[in-house]
Structures are given as C-alpha cells and as structure tokens.
Amino acid sequence: MILEDFIIIDKTGLYCRYGNFYLDPKVPTQDAIISHAHGDHAIGGHLNVYCTEATSLFMRHRYRKNAAGTFHIHLYKQSFSLNGVNIFFVPAGHILGSAMVVMEYQGVCYLYTGDYKLQPDATCEPIEFVKADVLITETTFADPNTQHPDAEDEILKLNSTENNIMLGAYVLGKSQRLINLMTRYCPEKRILVHFSMVPFLKIYEQMGIELGEYEVYDRKVMKANLTNMVYLVPPMVYNSYFKAINVVRVFATGWKHLQKGNEIQLLVSDHADWNDILTTIEQIEPTEVWTNHGNGQSLKSHFQNRLNVKSLN
Numbered sequence: 001m002i003l004e005d006f007i008i009i010d011k012t013g014l015y016c017r018y019g020n021f022y023l024d025p026k027v028p029t030q031d032a033i034i035s036h037a038h039g040d041h042a043i044g045g046h047l048n049v050y051c052t053e054a055t056s057l058f059m060r061h062r063y064r065k066n067a068a069g070t071f072h073i074h075l076y077k078q079s080f081s082l083n084g085v086n087i088f089f090v091p092a093g094h095i096l097g098s099a100m101v102v103m104e105y106q107g108v109c110y111l112y113t114g115d116y117k118l119q120p121d122a123t124c125e126p127i128e129f130v131k132a133d134v135l136i137t138e139t140t141f142a143d144p145n146t147q148h149p150d151a152e153d154e155i156l157k158l159n160s161t162e163n164n165i166m167l168g169a170y171v172l173g174k175s176q177r178l179i180n181l182m183t184r185y186c187p188e189k190r191i192l193v194h195f196s197m198v199p200f201l202k203i204y205e206q207m208g209i210e211l212g213e214y215e216v217y218d219r220k221v222m223k224a225n226l227t228n229m230v231y232l233v234p235p236m237v238y239n240s241y242f243k244a245i246n247v248v249r250v251f252a253t254g255w256k257h258l259q260k261g262n263e264i265q266l267l268v269s270d271h272a273d274w275n276d277i278l279t280t281i282e283q284i285e286p287t288e289v290w291t292n293h294g295n296g297q298s299l300k301s302h303f304q305n306r307l308n309v310k311s312l313n
Contacts, residue, residue: 002108002134002288009312014112014136014292018105019085021050023112031082034059035114036098037172048072050080052089054097057203058172076125092116093127094270095173096204102130111284112136115293117269118276119151123176123209135286136312139294140271141254144302148254148273155181157264158189161248164222164229165189165264168238168251171197173270175232176204176211178252181268182230183212190225192217194233274298281307 008015013025021031028045035041035051037058042051044063049056049071056071074080076099079088089099094115101112111132118127141148155178158165169175175197182189191214193201204211214232215221222229226246233241238251251262254269272280277299281289291299292312300309 001106003105006103006105006108006110006134007112007136007290007312009292014312016085016103019082019087019103021082021085023101024114033087033101035092035101035112036094037062038095038115038170041114044068050074050082050087052076052097052099054203054207055099057206058097058200061199061203076128090128090130091125093118093121093124096124096176096207096209098124100127100130102132108133110134110136111286113138113280115140115271116280117272118279119148119269121151121177121270123180123204123211124173129280129283132284132286134288134290135281135284136290136292137277137280138271139277139291139296139299141269141273142277142291142294142296142299144274144298146254146273147275148269148271149267151177151181151268152185154266154268155185157266158182158186158230158250160264162227164226164247165231166238166241166244166247166249167230167232167266168235168249169232171234172200174252174268175234176201176209177270178232178268179211179214186230188228189230190228191215192222192229192231194231194237196234196237197232278302 014023022029023033024041025032030047032046033050037055044066047069049068053073059067076089086104088102092098092100103110109132193214248263250264250266252266252268259265288308290312296311303309
C-alpha cells in the first residue's frame, strides 16, 4: 500500500518520516541524501551525507571543512538501508554523479528523481529508468509549450560568427558539457575558461571524463586574438560584464526569459522538458506521480482520470 505521507515537504525540505532522513534538504540535518551537487540541492553542514563519489568531490571543493561530518559514498545500484528503508542510486543524467534515489519500504517502491535529463551528454552518466510505484519528479519545465532543442544543433549557432564570444554558463555541469560540445562541433573556436571553473573541470577529468580542449583565461590572449575566441564565464561574471565590448554575448540556458538581450540564443538545458517527463512516466510506470521543483498543474490536467498526480509543494 502506498503511504501518502512517505515523503512530505517541511521547512527543511523533502522529509521521509519512516526512514528519518531528508532528500536534498535546504538546511543542515543529521541524515541527508544528496541527489547531485548543485547548490540548490547540496548545502554544507550535514552530519551524514549519502551520495555518489563525484557529488562528494564537488561538495568538498565548494564547502571545504563544512562539506559534511561524514560522507557515505555509494556506487549506482549499491543498496544501503536507513531505519528500515532500503535505498539505492541510479544515474539521473543531469550532471556528473547525479542520482535518482530509489527507496523501498513495506513492498512499495518510491523513486525521487532530483534534477534529470534525457538528452545525451558525453560528460555525465546517462539516465537509467527503474520501475516504481511512486515517481517523485521535478517539474521545472513541465509545460506542454516547452520543448528543448537538441544541444548539438544549438552549439552550431556559435559557428555563425567569427567574433569573440563571451559565453555565460553554470560552473558545474553546464560548462563541462559546453566545452565538450564546442570541442566536437566548433573546432575553429579556442576556449578560454574563467579561473573559478577550473577546480570543477579537474574533478571531471579526475573522474575519467574527457572534456576537450580549453585553457585558463588570459586577458592578453583575448586582446591579441580578435576572432574565434570563446570566453566561458559563470553567471555572476557574465552579468557584471554587461558593458563588455568587442564580444558577442551568449548565455546557455533553457530559460527563454534569460535569453533577452543576448546576441545568440543558446537554448541548452540540463533538465527534462515536457516530452521527456512524459517519457519518464511511461518508462517508470508509476501508480502515482508526486511533483516538486516547479508547477505540476499541467501534468495533473494531462493525466486527469488516468493517473493520480499530486503536488508536494
């Protein structure tokens, strides 16, 4: 029997009262299962963190001594137990080390996706589907009008100009994917990266991911070469350089409202779009879908009278 209160949302985050642990909590807790290392899912200060190796490395870099009291590292599909709840991770396809969390309790299987994507990405493990009775899914882009274009087609847009490009991207996940895509599809481009990205790039390489060709930004190099340079910078730097001259401004994101004012619209997203969410539900075959991280109303309407969809938030 599905327990409707197996996962609830309180001020700390997603709480499993039966296992007495949190999923991606927003404040420090005793036992935290971390799906991936983005800052809106992984904070420092937990007593025990259960995650993949890559997630632990990213957290250790970002939070240093405050990363966690103890990291409990688990391979994908390696089961462990917390207070009677059997748990294992499967790849989520979002960024390196990202995991969907499978929780089995009293004969019922609950699957928490964290953030996930179905698009191919050479810089992280591809998503793997498992059957579950309850799918607890993010709904960041759960809108029938949202369909992400292929990243391979989008990256080719950068070949439309020989001018130097300032390319804004998140330091973890997005920037690594873009370096890999540009190396493969924009061979004329020379990629310079902001220094803050380098430790994350090195962790990817340490974990065996071949990113491609890049070098640390040097102002002299950029000034001496007026064509085919791409300077990859984090969002804060991108926004602070809004008056930068002699560069084409580009920001890589699936959010269309963040494309305003950019000279090239680079719609590269690391989240599932509407069709991907429907495919995920089709593959997992849940009896119920519980939504969070976005608005699940469109899903509720789509599956009316066919599948029980409820919002956790």
